[in-house]
Amino acid sequence: MVYAQSEILQKEVFLFERIDLGGRKSLKHLSAICFLRPTEENIQALVRELHEPKYGNYYICKFLHSKQFHKEKNHFI
Numbered sequence: 001m002v003y004a005q006s007e008i009l010q011k012e013v014f015l016f017e018r019i020d021l022g023g024r025k026s027l028k029h030l031s032a033i034c035f036l037r038p039t040e041e042n043i044q045a046l047v048r049e050l051h052e053p054k055y056g057n058y059y060i061c062k063f064l065h066s067k068q069f070h071k072e073k074n075h076f077i
Contacts, residue, residue, distance in 0.1 A: 013033075015027075015030070019034060019036070019042075019045045019046060019049050020041070020042075020045040024054055025054070026054050027054055027055055027056075028053075028054075028055065028056045029056060030055050030056060031055060031056060031057040031058070031059065032054070032055035032057070032058050032059070033058075033059045033061065034046065034049075034058060034059070034060045034061065035061050035062075035063060036060065036061070036062050036063065037062065037063045038062045038063075046060070
């Protein structure tokens with residue numbers, strides 16, 4: 001699923017940041033939704049983020065490669 005930034009803004013999403021970049025401000029009054037591919041680098045970046053959280057709440061989603069998606073989808077059907 002792909003959304004234009006204008007569509008995302010209509011859903012009251014106001015900030016896009018990469019979890020692997022440092023120097024971000026603390027925004028404890030906001031919640032974060034993290035979309036991650038399940039790679040070692042992304043998991044390590046998430047671990048570092050959660051050790052020093054910048055946001056009040058975190059919701060974590062992972063992207064699956066198409067082969068993994070079909071495998072997991074078939075598992076639940």
